[in-house]
Amino acid sequence: MSSTLTDTESSRTGSKPGRRMLSGLNWLVVRQHRTALLGVVAVAVVGSGWLIYQRGKMVRALEAAGWPDKELAQPTFNSAGGGLTLTALSALPLLLAVFLGAPLIAGDQENGTAQLVTTQSVSRRRWITAKLAWCYSAVLLTSAVLSVIFTWWWKPHRSVFQSPWSEGDIFDNTGPMFPAFCLFLTAVGITIGLLLRRVLASMAVTFVLASIFEVAWGEVRMYLAPSRTLTYPLEGNLPAQLSESYELDRWIGSADGHLYGWGLCAKTTEAASDACVKKNGIVNNVIEYLGFDQMPAMQWTGAGILLAATAALTAFTVWQVSRRPL
16 A cells, blocks of 8 residues: 555656655654654753753852862752752653553553554564664663763762762762663553553553652662771761761770660760760771762662663563463
């Protein structure tokens, strides 16, 4: 049919139709999901522009305040639109899962498009592979670009951000973590859509499960690297190496290495506190922490876990589509 229409148009206009950049199944997938794909591209373009603009705004504000030669009394990130930026970045993986991942297959199942396509000359495995490839490519491109730009903004100015590196709105939105997070939650949405076969139900369940996972991931994050322990004198100054660390726990210790809870000698009076310290022979502060220099290894470890889970969900999706009619 397409050949007949093309020949008719050629004879009417006297010219040959231009060749498409895409053809066959790829053209069909892109055309079917063009709204979603264009939306993802728009997010990449607009988001990149916003990040670059906000970075420039912060840099000008810091220069006017004399930073870094002059220490700032308060972090200035939120005054430069930072709160909105972090909220938008943190929400993007969830939005991709709900609005791109969940309807990707569920929409075709609900509307009967999947049966129409896969009963033609295209195999189910080839069809699902093309859809997943385009979906993941769009997600990866968008999230990688935004992650690179936000990391470029945050890293040299991290001391003026209100959120430390260990919190999710920084840790999960920089480096390899952001693309891995976006890909994983998108894969979760796709898998749920495949199983539920209804768009609205899939979007609702994806939203709930993805939200639960984000909370649970916050508990896992600090176990992605082995902790360190530092001992320093009880009355000594905090060592410089702890200035950008994330404190996991704190104790006070005696000369023989026995550790006590930090609040053991937090008495109501100074004399009582001194007596407690003397009685228990306490001479040291002991801190368990994660160092800022551990952040890259932690991010790559976390990204590896999420990408492995993404691969497992993708393999399950391809297997399910290949083994039974849609």
